[in-house]
Amino acid sequence: xxxxxxxxxxxxxxxxxxxxxxxxxxxxxxxxxxxxxxxxxxxxxxxxxxxxxxxxxxxxxxxxxxxxxxxxxxxxxxxxxxxxxxxxxxxxxxxxxxxxxxxxxxxxxxxxxxxxxxxxxxxxxxxxxxxxxxxxxxxxxxxxxxxxxxxxxxxxxxxxxxxxxxxxxxxxxxxxxxxxxxxxxxxxxxxxxxxxxxxxxxxxxxxxxxxxxxxxxxxxxxxxxxxxxxxxxxxxxxxxxxxxxxxxxxxx
Amino acid sequence: xxxxxxxxxxxxxxxxxxxxxxxxxxxxxxxxxxxxxxxxxxxxxxxxxxxxxxxxxxxxxxxxxxxxxxxxxxxxxxxxxxxxxxxxxxxxxxxxxxxxxxxxxxxxxxxxxxxxxxxxxxxxxxxxxxxxxxxxxxxxxxxxxxxxxxxxxxxxxxxxxxxxxxxxxxxxxxxxxxxxxxxxxxxxxxxxxxxxxxxxxxxxxxxxxxxxxxxxxxxxxxxxxxxxxxxxxxxxxxxxxxxxxxxxxxxx
DNA sequence: CGCAAATTTGAGAGCATTCAACTCCTGTGG
DNA sequence: CCACAGGAGTTGAATGCTCTCAAATTTGCG
Numbered sequence: 001x002x003x004x005x006x007x008x009x010x011x012x013x014x015x016x017x018x019x020x021x022x023x024x025x026x027x028x029x030x031x032x033x034x035x036x037x038x039x040x041x042x043x044x045x046x047x048x049x050x051x052x053x054x055x056x057x058x059x060x061x062x063x064x065x066x067x068x069x070x071x072x073x074x075x076x077x078x079x080x081x082x083x084x085x086x087x088x089x090x091x092x093x094x095x096x097x098x099x100x101x102x103x104x105x106x107x108x109x110x111x112x113x114x115x116x117x118x119x120x121x122x123x124x125x126x127x128x129x130x131x132x133x134x135x136x137x138x139x140x141x142x143x144x145x146x147x148x149x150x151x152x153x154x155x156x157x158x159x160x161x162x163x164x165x166x167x168x169x170x171x172x173x174x175x176x177x178x179x180x181x182x183x184x185x186x187x188x189x190x191x192x193x194x195x196x197x198x199x200x201x202x203x204x205x206x207x208x209x210x211x212x213x214x215x216x217x218x219x220x221x222x223x224x225x226x227x228x229x230x231x232x233x234x235x236x237x238x239x240x241x242x243x244x245x246x247x248x249x250x251x252x
Numbered sequence: 253x254x255x256x257x258x259x260x261x262x263x264x265x266x267x268x269x270x271x272x273x274x275x276x277x278x279x280x281x282x283x284x285x286x287x288x289x290x291x292x293x294x295x296x297x298x299x300x301x302x303x304x305x306x307x308x309x310x311x312x313x314x315x316x317x318x319x320x321x322x323x324x325x326x327x328x329x330x331x332x333x334x335x336x337x338x339x340x341x342x343x344x345x346x347x348x349x350x351x352x353x354x355x356x357x358x359x360x361x362x363x364x365x366x367x368x369x370x371x372x373x374x375x376x377x378x379x380x381x382x383x384x385x386x387x388x389x390x391x392x393x394x395x396x397x398x399x400x401x402x403x404x405x406x407x408x409x410x411x412x413x414x415x416x417x418x419x420x421x422x423x424x425x426x427x428x429x430x431x432x433x434x435x436x437x438x439x440x441x442x443x444x445x446x447x448x449x450x451x452x453x454x455x456x457x458x459x460x461x462x463x464x465x466x467x468x469x470x471x472x473x474x475x476x477x478x479x480x481x482x483x484x485x486x487x488x489x490x491x492x493x494x495x496x497x498x499x500x501x502x503x504x
Numbered sequence: 505c506g507c508a509a510a511t512t513t514g515a516g517a518g519c520a521t522t523c524a525a526c527t528c529c530t531g532t533g534g
Numbered sequence: 535c536c537a538c539a540g541g542a543g544t545t546g547a548a549t550g551c552t553c554t555c556a557a558a559t560t561t562g563c564g
Contacts, residue, residue: 076409078491078492095393096398097394127386128386134376137390138376138393139350139351142347145347146348146356152404153336155451156334156449160551190511192510203553222560222561238330443543455543474528
């Protein structure tokens with residue numbers, strides 16, 4: 001991996017960071033904040049396609065995304081790869097490793113990405129002293145559980161259209177939280193990666209985007225997307241898997 | 253909900269509990285164990301079909317399953333229900349609520365079930381003092397993330413046969429950890445609930461179980477199941493979604 | 505400018521669903 | 535004791551959504 005730059009070179013980085021509301025330091029005091037900052041290490045940016053860590057690596061650190069974006073990928077015993085999430089500035093990755101002290105997914109940069117590295121044992125120690133930090137850590141872990149379960153609902157009960165709409169809306173709402181446009185953004189992942197994430201074929205993604213555009217829901221130009229009709233997108237996202245506006249029955 | 257029985261009436265329950273290796277007290281000392289025990293409340297058993305808590309309820313407590321089994325269910329905005337997990341003795345439920353202080357799934361008993369209730373704020377406090385407890389809590393949260401992500405892989409990349417096989421093997425391995433038979437057990441959930449959980453139709457579950465039996469993989473009699481060929485079940489569970497032993501391509 | 509990768513588009517095939525009928529099991533009431 | 539209602543589960547047939555295969559087209563980049 002790339003060389004670690006001592007964090008002292010940055011003046012009170014967490015305190016000044018525009019992402020602190022989303023990240024670990026949320027809700028902790030000035031002095032505790034400084035103690036957290038001493039833990040944090042900064043890396044030279046990670047190049048597109050390079051990994052933060054690999055599935056099977058021992059847990060050393062948690063990473064916070066500063067700029068750019070990453071995907072986390074799990075490969076099953078049979079070699080099938082599943083993208084379990086995309087992560088954007090302010091989000092943390094590596095939580096899956098706490099259970100067994102080993103990462104069970106790889107995290108790969110989708111574009112040039114800068115991250116903060118936080119040694120986990122030090123973070124664990126500090127969280128013992130700082131209740132606010134401990135709660136925020138738990139909140140972030142819990143939020144990941146929530147998100148995964150929303151995803152289970154999506155994959156288990158929704159058809160391709162609803163999945164695509166939900167995906168676009170999820171990106172939108174996450175970008176809004178970072179002060180970006182809710183209706184116009186750049187996709188840092190390929191069609192194939194979206195397909196993998198949503199449990200669909202790449203060709204299906206292509207067709208869905210085309211159909212959404214025809215229907216006036218969105219505009220697509222390569223990886224540039226504009227959401228034209230948020231309300232209707234929400235309707236589509238809430239649809240059952242039959243795509244006709246009625247919920248497909250799957251249980252007795 | 254049912255009346256709470258003061259836990260003092262039970263002699264050192266966590267310490268004597270056969271599930272302590274799986275549960276919260278794992279890896280903490282004698283004196284800390286006693287402090288944990290003082291937190292724990294015991295309920296009268298929860299009847300089949302009754303709920304521990306409902307989606308939308310504020311977070312009050314985490315629950316540990318002592319005997320019986322439960323399902324957790326999330327309902328989407330459109331009313332579609334997704335079972336996000338089944339839980340057995342020694343497992344904890346309620347972690348999803350930490351993020352927003354509100355449960356985003358309901359937990360319902362599949363059979364008469366006894367549980368331990370642990371007030372979350374007290375647990376949070378105590379975990380600040382007891383590093384071992386804090387780590388175990390984090391491990392349990394992290395394990396849930398891992399499991400959900402395994403499930404994402406299953407729903408995203410695997411066909412019906414692989415899902416069914418993986419489901420049976422998952423039950424098997426969890427029962428083994430509790431000293432039960434790995435190859436012979438009772439299903440506490442209906443076909444419809446399995447179907448919902450696996451993102452399939454009830455009829456498909458029925459057909460799969462029949463086919464597995466024909467193929468000599470298992471024996472089914474109502475809700476009694478025996479796994480006859482663990483190795484081959486593992487092969488089936490690792491198969492891609494085409495069911496032919498080759499991985500279906502879903503990404504470029 | 506030209507190759508390689510990513511994306512789009514078209515056509516046919518397959519797995520799982522939906523619809524529907526039937527069996528089995530259980531509990532209830534006459 | 536038996537008829538009956540209701541739920542759970544099974545089985546069969548047909549439809550369809552999404553996949554796979556294939557080829558054209560565009561984009562990215564050296």
